[in-house]
Amino acid sequence: MNKKKIIVPLVLLLAVAVYFVVFHKNKNLRYIPENADAVVLIDIKKVTGQYLFSLATNPSHWSGSQSKGKNSGSLKDSGIRIPDFLQIFHIKDTKFSEWYSILELKNSQKFIAFLKKQNFVDKGNNRFQKDQLFIMINGDHCVAGTSDLAFESIQKKLLKASSNSVRDADLFIHNTTGSISFISGQKIQNFSIELHDNEIEIKNNLNSEIPTIIASKLQNENHFLEVELDKENIRNFSRFFNKSMADSSQIEYFKATADLEQVSDTIISYEYDDNFNEVEKKTFQKLTQPNYTLDIKSDDPDNTWKYFQSKKWINSENQFTAIPFQPNQVSRNNDDVVIKSTRTPVSFSPPIKENYILIKNNTLLYSSLKMLSNTEKRIISDIDYVLYGNKSKDYWVKIKAKNGELPLILRW
Structure with a gap:
């Protein structure tokens, strides 16, 4: 038999297989409720391809990755049907911290076993919890969320409905690792998410020059926090x-x-000795607190001052009580209301006339993050800075990690 007659169809079959495994994606989004006002999509196949490429180009990580997989259990073998697009949504009029996702299950019993292996606590009625992650199993679906407050309404509206509205992924994402979309009626505003070796970028304009302009102006700043915002950003x-x-x-x-x-x-407390005499007891603890200077400009500073007073944010000693970190002093000067902490003075950095928020990592920050898991603390400790920028209708966020031997996708 002619070898060419065998090789050609084999190559074609391989090409078709690669297309369906790597490139073909089911773009039907079935698990986004009508009352969702924000949606995060993650292109699972794109992330998987990026992970495999990074793994192939970093052979030093091969043995570590294998041992980690054996110990923690494989998500692929957990009983979950891995979607082409992971759909995460926020429901209108709920807390900003409440986000949910729905996944299809191939084997619910296998998934329960996986959850127990991951140290999830069985709360009864097919509900499980680990730290701030909540899981509810409903037949061949599971609902995951950072809260369980909306589980019942999600179950009624999405899992029991005879026909859910199906949205197209192209409405939200365009060939990027992920996207964040804000929904207002028929209007959808999309922000792309790009994962690079040492940073994550979120922006609504791929050609924006905001990152270069702002980053170059702030490159020498070493303060923990730097903020400069105009009226629209404040709103x-x-x-x-x-x-x-x-x-x-x-x-x-x-x-x-x-x-x-x-x-x-x-901390002063009182105890009683054997003769029932009151004895003062002092204990000491270390706290991490900010030292700060805030400048608020207003077109009507008298009205701004009266507004703060009406909210009872300014007390008789001219302290701004809306900021929990005391002591501080608030004062008026022409068009400005200035709030300064009094423990250790902090001088303003020169204004750069841009809209930005810069948060630089600081080891003192970790002591106040006791509620986070070790994995979450490790990820935060690996971040160098977070930078938000805005100019006109262009918005951009960069999460910059510290330089490391491995790209982020293998580190996190």
Whole structure:
């Protein structure tokens, strides 16, 4: 038999197999509720391809990766049907910290065994919890979330509905590792997520020059926190706390500089001796607190000051009580309201006339993160800085990791 007649169809079959395994994706998104106002999509096949390429080009990690897989259990063999796009959503009018996802199961009993192996606690009624991750199993589906408050409504609207609305992945993601999308009625605003060797970038304009401009201006800054925001950015961020605060206070500009310091805190308690005499007892603990200077500019500083007073944020000693880290002093100067911590003075860095938030890593930060798992602490300790930037309609976030021998996808 002619060898060419055998090789050609084999090559074609291999090409078809590679296409369906690597490139072909089911773009039907069935598990995003109608009342979702934010959606995160992760392209699982793209992430897998990126992981395999990084693994192939870093042979020093091969043995470590294999041993880790044996000890922790393989997600592929957990009973979950791995989707082409992982769908994570936030429901309107719920807490910002509440995010959910629905996965299909191939074998629910196998998945329960996997959860127990991962030290999830069985809460009864097919519900499991580990730290701040909650799982509910419903037939051949599971709902995962950072909370379980919406489990019942998700179960009724998505898992019991006879016909769920199906969305197309192209509405949210365009050939990137992932995406974050904000939904308002029929309007969808998409932000791409790109995973690089030492950083993660999130932006809505792939051609934006914001990263280069802002990063170059801030390259010599060493403070823990640097912030400079205009009125529009203040309004956007205030939505997470108080929707009316930005408009009511008439703030036009905000700048902040902060550093971290470890201080000793004295706790006084009382005990009684054998003769029932009261004895004072002092204990000491180390606390991490910020030293800061905040500058708030307003087109009507008198009204801003009155607004703060109406909220009872300024006491009789001119301390700004809305900031829990005391002591501080608040004062007015022309168009400015300035708030300064008084323990250790912090000087302002020169303004760069850009909208940005820069958070640099600091070892003192770890002591206040006791509620996080060891894995989460390890990831945070590996971050160098987080930088947000905005110019006009372009928004961008960079999570920069410390340089390491391995790319992020193998480290995290």
